[in-house]
Amino acid sequence: MFPTPVEKRSAAIQASYKALLPLALILWLLPLLMVALFSIKPDSDFTQGNLWGLPSSFAGFENYTRVFTDSAMPRYLLNSVFITVPTVIGAVALSCMTGFALGVYRFRSNIWIFFMFVAGNFVPFQILMVPVRDLTLNMGLYDTRLGLVLFHIAFQTGFCTLFMRNFIRALPRELIEAARVEGVSEIRIFWYVVLPLMRPAIAALSVLIFTFIWNDYFWAVVLTQGVETQPVTAGITAFNSQFRAAYHMMSAGSIIAALPPVMMFFLMQKHFIAGLTLGAVK
Amino acid sequence: MSAPSDTDQRSWWRRNQMRAAPWLFLAPGIAFFALYVVFPIFQSFQISLYRWDGLGEARYIGLRNYEDLFDDPAFYTSLWNNVRWLVLYLLAIPGGLFIALFLNQQVRGIRLYKSLFFFPFVISQVVVGLVFAWFYNPSIGLFNPLIGLFGFSPMNVLGNPNTVTYGIIAAGLWPQVAYCMILYLTGLNAVDPEQVEAARLDGAKGWPMLWYVILPQLRPATFIAVVVTVIGALRSFDMISVMTNGGPFGSSRVLAYYMFEVSLSEYGFRMGYGAAIAVILFLIMLVYIAFFLWRMWREERGY
Structure with missing residues (x-):
């Protein structure tokens, strides 16, 4: 000590x-x-x-009630939920598969594909901004929650793949080898052998991605515009101009906006920290 | 080589599944990632060679955008602020280590203390920005009375071009220190108690102990802390947008913010110029990405 x-x-x-x-x-x-x-x-x-x-x-009671009754805050919160939850599911699902492929199989381009995901995950958002906005416009998904969700899934797959692949690498290989000897197909190995062992990783990633996406602001302002689609991080700006200089209201609104990830953190602390500190110990 | 005597799909799968399976599992992930991350990087490089308002015809102008950039004082302000962010943000690492050492005890309720110290990181940067903007606010914030206790005269941190960037960086450090703290707390948990005991028997304590015994064992945590802090510093956007909108007089802009401003704000949609700024930012980041991958590659060879 x-x-x-x-x-x-x-x-x-x-x-x-x-x-x-x-x-x-x-x-x-x-x-x-x-x-x-x-x-x-x-x-x-x-x-x-x-x-x-x-x-x-x-x-307090009055202020917090007013946040819900006198403003569009409930709408923004709901948008945040509808953006965050599908992203978590999508990114975790995709990365379970990519992580499995890169963690279990040995093939020549393995490391390069892995590096592509890792490098992409560190890229500054601005280099993607103009083309992604344009792509979203062309697909007719600008200012929709789906447009935002699709981008988030794709981008988070980078980090999630890094996480899942390293987790799967650390699993005992004998389990997979034994199943192969038994003649179990690769797909069934993924589903019945590896996936159940990945539960802690899935839990940790879900909590992390939930927080990251809930707190996203940049992509929300780039890809969405109005009260119908914007998540609470972007909506808080509109909220604050509605209650300009009413500091008690703006404070209550900010606390409401910040609360869901905080609750998630306190409820799932063990998983959250396990996810965040992966690699901090050898 | 086996002859394809039977064409039954099931047996084709049987024979080739070891080679086909990884690609099957990778396909959706790679498709998404290529469409939304890999191609856009190249597209941005291309767009940076055009003059384009995002709607009409794009006109090829070669390297003009980059030439303009080097004559643009706002670009230099942003770049210089990025350097300040990068250097000062690294203070999160010793800061996080300091708090981690302070909290690495086993008294009653320490777990709750650790969680509460950590939780600025969980709050969105937008809210952190708002909270600090009010904290600094000369008419309602606690900042001025607080520095008044130490004899400083009141100041308008965010309204003064000389202090504004430092004010925002200090706000940004708050969650980042929390992040580094949790990395170090995890690292400290894994420090080998026998080595510490052995060093104690040799009379090591305090600074030398930390420097020669503890820190070497914390290297994985330090590495991750450096990586996430550098990336966090170069990504700083949310706080600037919320706290100052780049002001006053553009003095708190960084590249990430300036890029957004020229591409998508009321000053006109200069997508090509914005893309050129993004390319510069990307090239700066590339140094770190390359370093990170190189280190990873070295470790992978151990497998």
Whole structure:
């Protein structure tokens, strides 16, 4: 263990460590805590200059209700769901197959195809922007959720393939060899032997991709325009111009927009971190 | 070589499935990836040689877009800001390591602390940008009273061309430090306790211990932290768009943002010029991609 565990240090050090933890956390999350505080304040607090003090009355319930009743926020949230969920399913499905192909079979172009996926995953979005927007326009999918979903699936397949292939590489090869000796066809090996073993990888990837796609902003503004199609990251801009200078409302709206991935993270923490830190340990 | 005596499909599959199966599994993934990622890269190179408004006829102008770029002060501002992003963003790595070392204890509730320290990373950059824009806001933000405690006079971070980029980078560092922290926490978990004990017996502690014993074991985590941080720095777009729209007076633009601005904003749809900026950005990134692939290739040979 490094650094030295505090249990082995003097009582004074232990006590100060335990006191320091919450302080450090408050400092770390200060900007967010400020916004959380804003979101439960009534409008009058802002006009009377009571910015960082306790709310003069608890208006959290009212503010958050208004986000859902007085704005297009529910629509944006729904769009986000309809963009994110199909992308997760599509990208994970495609990459289970590509990861299997690249992880199990030995053929000459294997490594080059793998590198293509890895390299593509690091490419700056801007180099794709003009052609992808044009392609989406030509397919008649500009300003549709489907257009956005198709692109996201394709792009995320790069990262997902990297992830799945490395995961499958680490599985015991004997299982596959044994099945082959038994005369099981390759497709059945994929479906009945490998896929069940990939469950942890599928879970980890799903949570990660959910977060990435939910939080995407760039492609949302490039490929969609209005309230009918835009996800919440893009919609929050429209929301903020509706409630210009109403900081309690803008704060509540931002917190709502940020919440789904946060909940996903706290519910699926183990998978999330396993996915994110793949490769951080040898 | 077996003679194709029976043409029954099932047996063709039987004989050739080892060679056909990988391509069958790869086909959909490769098709999608080629259509949306690989071809567009080449198309962007091509478009950068044209003058095109995105709708009408595209006119071939050779390298004119690149020539214009080198006379464009906004391009240099963006490029210079990209350098600042790249250098300062790397602070996320020691920052993340520092917090990871601070939290690498086993007291009650430490798991919750780790999660809460991490969670800025889970929030979308758009919201992080908004949160920090309000935090810096001179009339409602906590930033000015906070620096006031240390005797600094109030300032308008995002309204001043000299400070705006640093303000945005600081906001960007917040989630990135969290990311590096989680990488290092995982790495620290895997540090060999016997080596640490042995080093302790030799009297190593503090800095030398960290530098000579711990950090070498954290190399995989450091490598990933560098890769994701560099890529994150070059991808910085969301925050700039949300916090300043590139302003004031274009002083917080980076290449990624400037490219978007010339291609798709009200200043006119200059797709060719935008593509040329994207190509420059891509070439910068290519250095890192090549480095990453080269390292991967070296490891793969071990298989």
